[in-house]
Amino acid sequence: MSTEKELPIYLQQNLFYRGRKFNFDVNKLRLPNGVEGNWECIRHPGGALAVPITKEGQLVLVKQYRFAVEKRILEFPAGTLEVNEEADLTIKREIQEETGYEAKKWDYLGKFPLAPGYSDEYIYAFLAQELEKSEKPPEQDDDEDIEVFLMSFEEFEKAILSGKIIDGKTIASFFMAKLFLDKN
Structure with a gap:
C-alpha cells in the first residue's frame, strides 16, 4: 500500500506577468527534503x-x-x-x-x-x-x-x-x- 508523500511548502509567491489569457508567477518552495528553490508556473483558467x-x-x-x-x-x-x-x-x-x-x-x-x-x-x-x-x-x-x-x-x-x-x-x-x- 502506497502512502502519500509530503508536499512542498510555499514560502513566497510572486506574480511576474498578468496577461490576457494567463499569468506567470515564480514560487519559492521548500521541498520535503529541506531543499529550497524557485519554480515558475503559467497560471491558466483551462x-x-x-x-x-x-x-x-x-x-x-x-x-x-x-x-x-x-x-x-x-x-x-x-x-x-x-x-x-x-x-x-x-x-x-x-x-x-x-x-x-x-x-x-x-x-x-x-x-x-x-x-x-x-x-x-x-x-x-x-x-x-x-x-x-x-x-x-x-x-x-x-x-x-x-x-x-x-x-x-x-x-x-x-x-x-x-x-x-x-x-x-x-x-x-x-x-x-x-x-x-x-x-x-
Whole structure:
C-alpha cells in the first residue's frame, strides 16, 4: 500500500506577468527534503476541446497559426474557459465559432493537464457527434485565421504518424474519443 508523500511548502509567491489569457508567477518552495528553490508556473483558467465527428464519420479539424511554434497547425476546435464558465458551454460556443458546426450529441471524455511541468492548465475533452452545419456562420475572433478540414479516422492516424498533426491535446483527445467509441 502506497502512502502519500509530503508536499512542498510555499514560502513566497510572486506574480511576474498578468496577461490576457494567463499569468506567470515564480514560487519559492521548500521541498520535503529541506531543499529550497524557485519554480515558475503559467497560471491558466483551462480550456475545453471537442473531438467533432460528422454524421458521415468525418473528424472536423481546424488549422490555425500558433505563435509559439511559428506555424499553422491542425488541431481539434478548442477554447479558453471564460471566468465562471463551465467547460461544456465553452466548447459548444467554440465549435460553432471556429467551424460553423453544432453537435446534437455530447459526451464528456475527461480532463488532463496540458503541460504539468510548467502550467496548471487543464483541458476538458468532449466528444461531439451528429454534427450539422449551423444556421449561423462561424464567428472567429479577430486574432484567429482558421481553416476547417475534414478527415477520416484513418487519415487522422496517418497524419499523426507523418508529423502533419503535432498538437498534443488533439492527439490525446483523439485516443480518448477512440477508446470511448470502442466501449460504446
